[in-house]
Amino acid sequence: MPVLSDVPHSGDTLLQQRRQQQQWLASLAAGARSQQRLAALAVCGSGALLILQAAAIAWLIQSIVVERVAIVQAGPVFGLLALVLLVRSLLGGLAQSAAGDVADTAKLALRGQVYQRLMERGPLWLRRQRTGELGELLLAHGDAIEGYYAGFQPVRVEVVVVPLLILAAVAYVDWVVALIFLFTAPLVPFFMMLVGWGAEAAGRAQLGELARMSGHFADRIKGLGLLRLYGQGEAELGGIEQAAEGVRVRTMKVLRIAFLSSTVLEFFASVSVAMVALYLGLNYLGMMSLHATVPTLGTGMFCLLLAPEFYAPLRRLAAHYHDRANALAAASEVERLLVEEVSSVSANEVISAPVSIEPVQRHAPMVQVQAVTLRPQGAHHDVLTGFSLDIAEGQRLALVGPSGSGKSTVLEALAGWLPPREGRIIVRDGVRIGYAGQRPYLFHGSIADNLRLADPAVSNARLQAVAEVAQVMHFARHLPQGLDTVIGERGFGLSGGEARRIGLARLLLRDPDLFLLDEPTAFLDPQTERDLLQALASHTRGRTVLMATHGEVAMRWADKVITLPANVNAHTGERA
Known part of the structure; x- marks a missing residue:
């Protein structure tokens, strides 16, 4: 199958092109569907057990600190808590392993498709290309999509399922905290969407600059003997230094966007958790009363324990959103090098079948x-x-x-x-x-x-x-x-x-x-x-x-x- 079909690069078709790139990324992992489902189930199962873990910790605090229950009597709950922690650890390892297998399958499929496309182009087309730049399609661009499958895809499933489970559990014990979660949660994906546009553009530029530098450097290495023969070795160092500087500038721009977005997202999540803590604190001080009775310490601890975990999948999605941006940038670079070359042939150069x-x-x-x-x-x-x-x-x-x-x-x-x-x-x-x-x-x-x-x-x-x-x-x-x-x-x-x-x-x-x-x-x-x-x-x-x-x-x-x-x-x- 082709890497990407020929899609015009105009404003009217930008959404269609983005959808096509996402479909192409999904098709790369078609051979690891079972591993994808396994990773998703492991992530969601770990998130569901997180609610049970918070409930066990809250019950222990309420029973031992407030109700003075003997520690021996709380032994079964301690055992349950240890079991939950062990199972969550196993599920986390299982999710990482399965997601890694998906990423390996996708990278292999990408390299197979790129290699097949290069073979279809034939030796005459390859003669006019920079081999170092084409090599980046099989190396750096493959690494760029690894985080998409190993990080972004599992978290995307987690962010749909786990926060809803936590929201339902918290609403059952305190509807006010659930409302705080509900109204503050959209701030994270909204800001993530704004940052994602800039991250994708910066990632595309960085990948392109890296491919150009690799091509430039590989070509100079191959012609090193000729450069030395004509005394141009020192002069070429300036070109290599300039190419490396371009990569450094582009990479720092990507890192600036990543650090800035992560800082802002952490700020919003911290403020949301602080709002929950403030609400509970005012209730315990008697300065706010939205319930017939003051929530128990166990209820408050249950909500506080789940508050950061409610935003954690959103924060992880924001962190891995850059992996998605890099994957889309890699897809765009593959399209630029392997698809647009065909569209550059003028209409009067349309040729018939060779043989x-x-x-x-x-x-x-x-x-x-x-x-x-x-x-x-x-x-x-x-x-x-x-x-x-x-x-x-x-x-x-x-x-x-x-x-x-x-x-x-x-x-x-x-x-x-x-x-x-x-x-x-x-x-x-x-x-x-x-x-x-x-x-x-x-x-x-x-x-x-x-x-x-x-x-x-x-x-x-x-x-x-x-x-x-x-x-x-x-x-x-x-x-x-x-x-x-x-x-x-x-x-x-x-x-x-x-x-x-x-x-x-x-x-x-x-x-x-x-x-x-x-x-x-x-x-x-x-x-x-x-x-x-x-x-x-x-x-x-x-x-x-x-x-x-x-x-x-x-x-x-x-x-x-x-x-x-x-x-x-x-x-x-x-x-x-």
Whole structure:
């Protein structure tokens, strides 16, 4: 399911957007409904037992202090009080554990949805994003919603049930105190609502600033070697310091709002409790009499004990209301990074489905490109118009043309990365396509680990054989640990040609029906290029290869050459 649907950001749809964000937050915890109910029942059960606890304490004070009952005779009530305290402690632990499970489930669902959305965007979209900022979607934004499920949701149930139970119990013994509770309670949620608007806006700004700082810092770390090479290390410290200062300012603003709201809410709750104490004190002093008889000491203690507990769920809700604001801010940031990117595409850039997989005749071409118009993502003009091509089984095709003619764009379209603006690409049912680009992503780890991404269960013998075919062993055998040599992220420590050969070997492990190769022989010396093409011809015998290239040797290696001119029209030509 999508993270959030596309909702316009206008004043008329703000309420609808807020409701949609809350529904999305609720859907994240759909897999932990039973744990949510368990947490709610535990919280409400603890609140109900609180009334019994207050009643037991009030009875003990009335009996022992006023009525002079022997402590031994009050033994059963002491036992009941101890049991209630133990059960409430167990229920509190149970509620925290269940709420924690709900939060873990929601965080996992969030990260799963974000990851799925990133996969749907595809590698071309990801190339233009800041990886550090996207990483915050899986880390900081996940942590931002944890308090919503572990804190706000259980308290939201508690604030509906427990104060009503306390109000009913207090009304049974003293209706005046119940009226004080009833008229002072709305002050807390009213102020909480006012503060919540500012808290959400501040939380959204803080999360956005944190994501930008993370992206800035991660990008600089990845390019640290280049920055040092050009002597820009000290200059970049100023940019990092400025980004960190922005996070500090935003964080302090959030904390100021939190502390201010908590102080005011505590003030209102304290004043309300003081009003109850004042009323009871005036009654005991004989200065006020709203009842036929003066309330007993036990009655007064019962009301006083429950007075702070009546406002406690409201105070806790106010404290966790910032968790709700942070969760809504996180939802808004997820929407901004993963949804609005789509809405920014103009109407004239609406594109059709990338690839059609159809059951075609047995001897028909395995891939048919029918009058497609292609435009690289982010470009403002088409590079190919009306381009057609039939690819049959077992062919070796060379795609040639000057730089900018659209060779890489054609391969990306055939790989399913780039949907055509017009026309269509038909792939015969069951055909598996593999693509090795000019810039394969290599992770920090050994060369062998990077190869095993294509097939984690590959045997060492096959791994070695594929590395020989792709000419990886041409340079790996000279490394300290061969294929077990550790390389840096994005292939740090390798040349561009060496990284491409690892990408090619990774593709060979996948063993697709159609190999799409983008400049696999670039940066190679003539002998290594010939060795690579000879080994590739042997390894892919019976398979189809479409190779974008500038090399004469690769063109002679191919059965057919497809030439893309520099203009928008394309034609094909066969090698003599």
